[in-house]
Amino acid sequence: MTEQKTEIIFNSQVASGTFLMGMRSPEIIAEAAPGQFVMIRVSPGLDPILRRPFSICGIQRDDIFLVLYRVIGKGTLALSRVTQGETLSVLGPLGRGFNLPEKGRKAILVSGGIGIAPLIFLAQKMHDMDILFLSGYRSKKEIVPVGWAGLSGIKTFISTDDGTIGHKGPITDLLETDISGSSHEIPFVFSCGPLPMLKRVAETTLEHQIPCQVSVETHMACGLGACQGCAVRTSSQVNRTYFHVCQDGPVFDSRSLDWKNL
Amino acid sequence: MTEQKTEIIFNSQVASGTFLMGMRSPEIIAEAAPGQFVMIRVSPGLDPILRRPFSICGIQRDDIFLVLYRVIGKGTLALSRVTQGETLSVLGPLGRGFNLPEKGRKAILVSGGIGIAPLIFLAQKMHDMDILFLSGYRSKKEIVPVGWAGLSGIKTFISTDDGTIGHKGPITDLLETDISGSSHEIPFVFSCGPLPMLKRVAETTLEHQIPCQVSVETHMACGLGACQGCAVRTSSQVNRTYFHVCQDGPVFDSRSLDWKNL
Amino acid sequence: MNENQPDLKVRIGPLELKNPVLTASGTFGYGREFSGLFDLNLLGGIVVKGLSLKPMAGNPPPRIVETPCGMLNAIGLANIGLDLFLEEKLPWLKTLDTTVIVNIYGHSIDEYGALAAGLKGLDGIAAIEVNISCPNVEQGGMAFGTNPSVSAQVTETVVKNSDKPVIVKLSPNVTDVRAIALAVEKAGAHAVSLINTLTGMAIDIDSRKPKLANIFGGLSGPAIRPVAVYMVYQVVRSVKIPVIGGGGIMDYRDALEFLIAGARAVQIGTANFVNPEAGVEIINDLKEFCIEKGIEKIEDIIGTLCFTRD
Amino acid sequence: MNENQPDLKVRIGPLELKNPVLTASGTFGYGREFSGLFDLNLLGGIVVKGLSLKPMAGNPPPRIVETPCGMLNAIGLANIGLDLFLEEKLPWLKTLDTTVIVNIYGHSIDEYGALAAGLKGLDGIAAIEVNISCPNVEQGGMAFGTNPSVSAQVTETVVKNSDKPVIVKLSPNVTDVRAIALAVEKAGAHAVSLINTLTGMAIDIDSRKPKLANIFGGLSGPAIRPVAVYMVYQVVRSVKIPVIGGGGIMDYRDALEFLIAGARAVQIGTANFVNPEAGVEIINDLKEFCIEKGIEKIEDIIGTLCFTRD
């Protein structure tokens, strides 16, 4: 883990409201694992004041890590305006990433919207496995092109809420179909996306007794386990009341979380 | 007076730490008089929050007004980073400018550092008069080139504190020499610059009973005469305790101010 | 007006405003300063600069200093005094078609009474707002508004001497703002407004002097908004009289926080300096927000803070 | 150390710090969280996360929300409790070559006493900081620290049960912070620190729910700095015991405001989130500032606020 001024190599729009940014940091790359995140100070001023957490979405060459982000508020807006050659302070890599399954096992990656970010990095690291990548979006124009990610050969399906492309409906429909279809092999499920989607993924996998890891989001101040601001409620399986997402997560076994009161 | 989104036509460094910015606003130009100022919102965010006051330093074509500014803190730093084509909210023109003397009279313009800004506009408006332009700087590298201002034919002298160019010493030395030298004609003096310089100018002109108008600076919140934040103390000649710089000034007859307790 | 336009009218006890957006005292002068910029009649109302019995020159400069997301001011309540106000400002204010509220403060309880009496019977003044945040010289310099019983005395005196609705403006520099609110309610206030500025200070590290000549001043702007929202939330739950909220409102979203917390109107202060059209923009945006959300009248938003979490 | 280096040592009553920069409780965990980023031994000291007698899970989420130039937190004093602290955290803290201060709070006066007693005689703890800003359940939920006599009782109890210097951390949510400071001084406190967070609230206008599950929380960050500087200024002029200042310090210039106002040390809180190296950077910049200005020891800056204006 380091805190350093990090150079922006590129920062460009790749889909409606969605940007892909490359930052040069051999130090961060040396440690980064899929599911881990960085805290970026999006502007040198005091407003917005807090760093913003972003998953590491991939690696390019041996010195650039990628962040895929959607503009939703003033922090991400400021970020989208940063140009090549500028530097931003980055703290990371932080948190615990995904536990990779043994080779040869089938993995289903389920993303909702920008939740695809950590799963792209995960898919890159599991390139020799049998992967099914299901990504849901609200609409066609939000689809993140992943040509750059080197994921060719991976089975990919897309759904959109408005049916502008792929299956019309939530991506969890496809997950359910797939799980119900392939009864002989128990896959591993990895998921990231909006809370209602994650909840549904957690329910589905629980129902079919399939191991499932989810990456969750909370507001964070420090990212280091110091402020205790990033609490999520644990399920009764766990003998403490809250996890701290930045330290105990952001990736959790879906059964360890209390989905009703997250 | 208007408040409007105003386009930046150019914004470039013209001397060490000094920028010249052109903004398109036929509305502001229609009303602008030398000595008046504008309040610029230097960034859309909340930090820095207050607008910054800047003198109108000249006019180009019939639609661009100019601002000459020195980077001294975070507001002017943010301003220096704004690029051509961007827009900023500008409020103005504000305040009372210089009272121009009758034609044919001699005018001495005395500036210190960036205080040259309003005097350039003033000189442009007095092009048919006998003008002596004295500008002081700390050092050669801070000298503002004024080729663009169309002031050819005006007698200009420069002083620097460190003697890197022109007279070595305060610009008020030159003012004193000139006033003492030309005893038959009473000139008008117009001045803008740092407080100690202005004070000296006020003393010198008072001593020689020469009319003198100064443009002064104070912290401002509204620029409209509403907050009363911009008070300066009046001299005993005036039957009130404070002037409000944004409304009663920024240009004052130097004898109306209390230079000891400004 | 279009039939489908949302109804922005609000009632503040005896007072009806065409919309819930007022400009805050001391940040909008006597109104006229802004009249070249937009139609003031669009505002829900204007609270004019704090008025004292005699003219006051105010504090020595520097009087203002910028702070992170806020500003400190120590204007020292500079104003033209009652007589000149009536002579020079009121006639113009009367020509406006919006609610004019006069903010007053005194150096003693008697002075508050004299001010209220001086404004009695006058047309064009819809209500009086009583600033109790100024130092009480008679009682050791702490502000009138930091003590419930002194606050009540001031209120009683003003109410007794006035024929207008009386709004008491509460100071946030207290341990329990509810106690003050309850005291002034009991003393007859028709409404309360809050918050006035928090006391603060800034130091120039090079000269080692306070940045304000007055040493300390009042902190305003978005920096203080969370404090303001919380105090409004507390007071709304304590008193029965209407509450006017404010402190750090920059846009309609900020204004909505106060309305949802239960304020029946809001005051826009520091925002007027940052964006002189802030008031009208907020009114327009509130209207649009209502249309978008299918809200027919703004009163339906007031006090709708919701506590269930899912 | 170079002979020309300025001397940054400061005395806080019985305590000597190698420099005046402490990290504030609750913003620096137990120190170890930051140990991968820089050498903690460079710090003047570390104030660890508030400790209660029993472990506390803390409030339901969301626990934090960003505000203009600040943040609200309602962590609910989540912590591992005295026993686990002694077992799991203290041994590592003891290996540090910097001053470790333990911040404590209780739900009752007895609990404060029990905590002080539990820390008695232990090596590696240089002082106790008493957080009196938490709600006093026994007395209607207002914070202990809002009442001078309750504050004094807490102080007395801690001092009686402790063998260490006792720093009482004052709440800014009071009418007159000087009254509280005087009360705890009289009750035996060796120093006071201030300010803790201002109480605030934020509302999500779409869901109409408070943004914090706890409804309100503590406001920190540069937004509150002017309030903090003013309170430090006031308290320094009221008590004889040393004052530790903080609230919104982001860089060395901010730290200097507090030192000039008379604080003998500063606490860095929210800045640790924005820049985890804030503490060391401030120390380095203070050193450079002293060199530049020809100041031989930092103590020469403390309390040098200057009032003459030219």
Ligand SMILES: Cc1cc2nc3c(=O)[nH]c(=O)nc-3n(C[C@H](O)[C@H](O)[C@H](O)COP(=O)(O)OP(=O)(O)OC[C@H]3O[C@@H](n4cnc5c(N)ncnc54)[C@H](O)[C@@H]3O)c2cc1C
């Ligand atoms: C571990 C982790 C990984 C993430 N990875 C990505 C990613 O790869 N790509 C991406 O686009 N987004 C990601 N997010 C969400 C991202 O952090 C938020 O979208 C971002 O902080 C919003 O900032 P803003 O200023 O634009 O929005 P605002 O709504 O203005 O932010 C206001 C405050 O709320 C916080 N906030 C708002 N939304 C979220 C959120 N969903 N999660 C956490 N904090 C939030 C902000 O950090 C800020 O403190 C991740 C979040 C976490 C916790």
Ligand SMILES: Cc1cc2nc3c(=O)[nH]c(=O)nc-3n(C[C@H](O)[C@H](O)[C@H](O)COP(=O)(O)OP(=O)(O)OC[C@H]3O[C@@H](n4cnc5c(N)ncnc54)[C@H](O)[C@@H]3O)c2cc1C
């Ligand atoms: C009527 C008038 C005309 C001016 N014309 C010019 C001009 O043409 N060119 C130019 O470079 N500067 C001019 N100034 C000064 C200019 O406004 C300040 O340099 C600028 O506000 C500094 O902002 P900052 O954020 O960079 O500095 P900071 O020091 O970070 O500012 C902090 C606060 O102090 C205020 N402030 C700081 N210095 C001054 C100052 N000298 N006068 C007023 N407020 C100040 C800022 O507005 C801000 O509120 C003028 C000032 C006034 C009052």
Ligand SMILES: Cc1cc2nc3c(=O)[nH]c(=O)nc-3n(C[C@H](O)[C@H](O)[C@H](O)COP(=O)(O)O)c2cc1C
């Ligand atoms: C420059 C200035 C002058 C003020 N003068 C007064 C006043 O005369 N009377 C008063 O009751 N409040 C006065 N206030 C307080 C404001 O009316 C308002 O309550 C406060 O600024 C908080 O709101 P804001 O954060 O939106 O500015 C003044 C505020 C400022 C910034």
Ligand SMILES: Cc1cc2nc3c(=O)[nH]c(=O)nc-3n(C[C@H](O)[C@H](O)[C@H](O)COP(=O)(O)O)c2cc1C
């Ligand atoms: C997330 C968070 C947790 C805090 N926890 C504690 C605590 O446990 N005990 C305490 O005395 N103060 C606590 N504080 C208050 C800080 O120590 C500090 O006094 C306050 O934040 C003001 O300083 P700042 O503006 O520099 O953050 C906490 C503050 C924050 C932001």
Ligand code: FES
């Ligand atoms: S973000 Fe601070 S503990 Fe997780």
Ligand code: FES
């Ligand atoms: S700046 Fe507001 S009155 Fe002059």
